[in-house]
Amino acid sequence: MMEKILIVDDSMVQAAQLKSILEDDYDVTVVHTAEDALKLAGSGDFSMILLDVVMPGMDGFTLLKKLQEEINTQSVPVILITSLSDVQHEEHGLVSGAVDYISKPFNALIVKARIKTHIKLYGYRKQIEHQSRTDQLTGIANRREYERYSKIKWKEAARLKVPFSICMIDIDHFKTYNDTFGHPAGDKVIAAVAKTVSGYLRRTTDFVARYGGEEFVAFLLGESSGNAFEYLRKIRQAVENLHIPHSPSVSEWVTVSIGGVTVVPPEISSYNFFLKIADSMLYDAKKFGRNRVVWSNENMKQLLEK
Numbered sequence: 001m002m003e004k005i006l007i008v009d010d011s012m013v014q015a016a017q018l019k020s021i022l023e024d025d026y027d028v029t030v031v032h033t034a035e036d037a038l039k040l041a042g043s044g045d046f047s048m049i050l051l052d053v054v055m056p057g058m059d060g061f062t063l064l065k066k067l068q069e070e071i072n073t074q075s076v077p078v079i080l081i082t083s084l085s086d087v088q089h090e091e092h093g094l095v096s097g098a099v100d101y102i103s104k105p106f107n108a109l110i111v112k113a114r115i116k117t118h119i120k121l122y123g124y125r126k127q128i129e130h131q132s133r134t135d136q137l138t139g140i141a142n143r144r145e146y147e148r149y150s151k152i153k154w155k156e157a158a159r160l161k162v163p164f165s166i167c168m169i170d171i172d173h174f175k176t177y178n179d180t181f182g183h184p185a186g187d188k189v190i191a192a193v194a195k196t197v198s199g200y201l202r203r204t205t206d207f208v209a210r211y212g213g214e215e216f217v218a219f220l221l222g223e224s225s226g227n228a229f230e231y232l233r234k235i236r237q238a239v240e241n242l243h244i245p246h247s248p249s250v251s252e253w254v255t256v257s258i259g260g261v262t263v264v265p266p267e268i269s270s271y272n273f274f275l276k277i278a279d280s281m282l283y284d285a286k287k288f289g290r291n292r293v294v295w296s297n298e299n300m301k302q303l304l305e306k
Contacts, residue, residue, distance in 0.1 A: 002027040003119050004045060008037040008063065009052040009081060014104065018050060018081075021108045022115065034058035042072045047119050049073075050102070052081040061096060068097050071152055075125065077118045135210040137187055138194035146209035146217055150271065153207065157221055158265035163298070164221060165228040166275055167260035168282040169197060169235075171214040172290040173250040180247040189254055190214055193239055200235045225262035225297035232258050232293050233305055240291065255291035257282060262298055 004027045009015040015030045022028050029046075031037045034055055041049060049067065053060035060080065067073040080101040094101070099118050102111050133145035141149070157164040171177075171193055178186040190210075197216060201208045205221040220228050236258050244254040259281030261274050277296050285294040288304070295303040 003047040004029065005048045005050065005115070006031065006037065006041060006046045007050045008032075008034065008055075008060070009050070010055045011052070014052070014081070017106055018111070021106065021111050025112070026115075034060070034063040037063060038066055041067060041076070042070055046073075046076055047122055048115060049076055049078045050081060050115075051078050051098070061092065064096055064098060075122075075129070077122050079114065079118065135194075138191050138198075138210050140194050140198050140216075141207070141209035143209065143212060146207075146211065149207060149209075150217075150219065153219060153221060154265055154271045155268050158268050161264055162222045163224060163228075163262050163264055164274075165219055165223055165225070165260055165262040166278040167218040167220070167228070167232055167258060168211070168278045169193075169216040169218065169256050169258050170282055170286070172255045172257055172286075173246065174214040176247050176250050177254065186214075189244060192242060192244065193254070193256060196238050196242060197235055200231070200238065223262070225295060225303065228260060228262050229293060229295040229297075229303045229305075232260060232295070236291065236293055236305070251291075257285035257290045258293040259283065259285050259295070260293070261296040264298070 002025070005022060007015050007018050007028060007030045009018070009030070010032050012032065015032065019028045019030055029040065031040060035058060037049070037051075051060045051063060064078055067076065067078065077099040078097070080098045081104065082101050083104050100114050102114060133141060133148075135142040154164060171189065174186065174189075177189060194210060194216065197218065198208050201218055201220075206218070208216060208218040211217040220231070223231070236256055239256045240253055242254065246252060246254050259278055261277040261281060263274055265271070281294045281296050281302070284302070285292050288294065293305040297303055
């Protein structure tokens with residue numbers, strides 16, 4: 001699969017020249033305004049953006065700043081297109097966050113070499129970032145990624161005024177399981193539960209992470225409390241249906257308890273308050289007998305399973 005490159009240049013001739021140099025090796029898209037680039041870049045999964053500095057309307061430096069403010073584009077390398085004599089623009093661009101520049105008129109070998117280098121570096125960086133955000137045992141997001149992503153999505157839900165569901169999931173009697181079967185077996189259980197939960201939470205509006213030990217945290221955007229509650233009931237049942245034998249003294253199978261809350265975020269700074277409510281619902285699920293879902297709906301009333 002070819003790496004994707006976005007060329008942003010108001011000159012059709014110049015953009016066509018660049019595209020002809022690159023199109024044999026890359027999937028190249030061309031736009032002629034900064035506004036079109038901004039719309040496309042956020043969803044285009046580009047590995048490189050080639051950006052002309054001098055454009056009518058929004059210039060290249062303004063676009064560069066906006067790209068760096070967006071979560072989906074802030075790490076995508078940007079190479080500036082400048083004139084040979086335009087040293088001032090090159091310096092400004094590099095200080096502002098561009099990774100390199102290419103000069104007009106284009107030298108095809110230099111253009112290809114610089115782009116190949118920066119796309120390779122971007123690939124390495126993405127791999128390292130992915131590893132730093134992934135829990136090594138389960139392959140799902142780790143606590144660090146959860147901390148980062150929850151802030152972004154909570155703000156998004158607050159801005160769009162849509163329901164946000166926070167969910168805490170805990171493996172029941174896990175210490176007893178570890179004491180009975182050993183830590184390697186316990187690690188396999190954590191991985192199996194993570195795989196089952198993440199298998200259900202695959203929509204673009206879903207997220208799940210390992211919160212620590214045998215506990216997971218998830219959130220769903222746009223679902224009512226009733227829908228979220230029913231969805232997590234299915235997940236709880238799916239874990240039980242794995243039929244992983246537990247210690248006979250506590251339970252026949254490995255199960256999970258789940259607590260959650262659904263709310264339209266009243267303000268950006270209130271996330272931790274509602275996280276504590278989700279955690280208290282989990283505490284109630286444990287108190288009421290485990291292997292169940294307890295939810296707090298939009299009116300702060302409990303929805304109880306069983």
